[in-house]
Amino acid sequence: MRLAMIGLGRMGGNMARRLRRGGIEVVGYNRSREVVDALAAEEGLIAADSPEDAVSRLAAPRLVWLMLPAGAVTESHLERLYPLLAAGDVIIDGGNANYHDSQRRGARLAEQGIHFVDAGTSGGVWGLDNGYCLMVGGEAAAIELLTPALQVLAPAPDRGWAHVGPVGAGHFTKMVHNGIEYGMMQALAEGLALLKGKTEFDLDLAQIGELWRHGSVVRSWLLDLTAEALQQDQDLADIAPVVADSGEGRWTAVEAIDQGVALPVISLALAMRFASQDETGYANRLLAMMRNAFGGHAVEKS
Structure with a gap:
């Protein structure tokens, strides 16, 4: 099995390591090339120069896993990926996205026949050794394609991950x-x-x-x-x-x-x-002023 991992920070990098150690081929891209090269040397990750390069190294049905900050960064990468993928491919968002965003993204991709999976991911920096808890939302066909990777990432093949519902359910659960x-x-x-x-x-x-x-x-x-x-x-x-x-x-x-x-x-x-x-503590200053005003309580000066 081969998938692309876009975003190799603390979580994404360790997830790529765990996938490689579990026998999954990983094509990796990160905006810092040094991170990609280090993982290539350490774990045999297949280095990519860009998201476009990462997708080009996959065979259909292509699996592209995003581990990026929620919001604008994830949105911009998805915009780059939309025209590169085709019906039957799968995008997985493993970041802490708002589930409303996941539902919107899933609906847009569904119009092209592309699967979207929202994977709520817990485990932090300890996930590499202990495994990750994965709360996955999406269509059953997409989850079936992704199952070998989920089984490697989880603490055990039969626990620590679950298909919890349709698109949006994974990030809602997380x-x-x-x-x-x-x-x-x-x-x-x-x-x-x-x-x-x-x-x-x-x-x-x-x-x-x-x-x-x-x-x-x-x-x-x-x-x-x-x-x-x-x-x-x-x-x-x-x-x-x-x-x-x-x-x-x-x-x-x-x-x-x-x-x-x-x-x-x-x-x-x-x-x-x-x-x-609250660096200014303005509300607490107001409280001190009120106590002084009605009760004559002393006000401590900063």
Whole structure:
């Protein structure tokens, strides 16, 4: 089996490595040629100079997998690919795209008889060794063509990947997955912060994190990663208290509003990320001003 991988960053590069080690031929393209050459030397990847060159090295039905940032970058690459492909070919988007975009792209490609597969992909930098969780949306015929690659990328051929529904369903499932992730991360962070704040007990967070990993109902991969990090550094003095949001949490919150479904934990976790990104703290300054205005409470000067 041979497919093209467009975008060889942290996720795409490791996915290409795992595919090669599983016996799948990979034609790779990345805007940085050095990355392509390194993977060609390390893993036997077939180097391509452009998306057009990558497609030319495939036989029908051609499989082109995109691992690119959501939005304009993915859109521009799809515009380049549309005229290169023919009926029966398959485009797979494994990035964190909005599922509405995936539905739109799938409908456009379907007019040409080209399959579109939206593959929600989880696993991060650990996917190379552990395998990736793949939530795949699309037509059954396209998934059948892609199955050998999915079986290699997943933790095992029979688990860790699933055809979850039609086009859009894969990225929708991944969106909700990431929303849940926001809530889980926030809960762990708050609980550990509360433990650290109880100075009279002089609690060892590394010890407690490791303790919870075994037999506890809160054990999880997120806890594993957190416990391992705390073994190295409990003060985290060198880490700025700023948490970025990739967009998936926002999309999840918007979907909840559209459906009229209450998502208080996920929505509040998203709001806390926004709060961490507020460099001016203007809202908090207003709160201090209000307390001073009605109660005469002192205002701390910066």
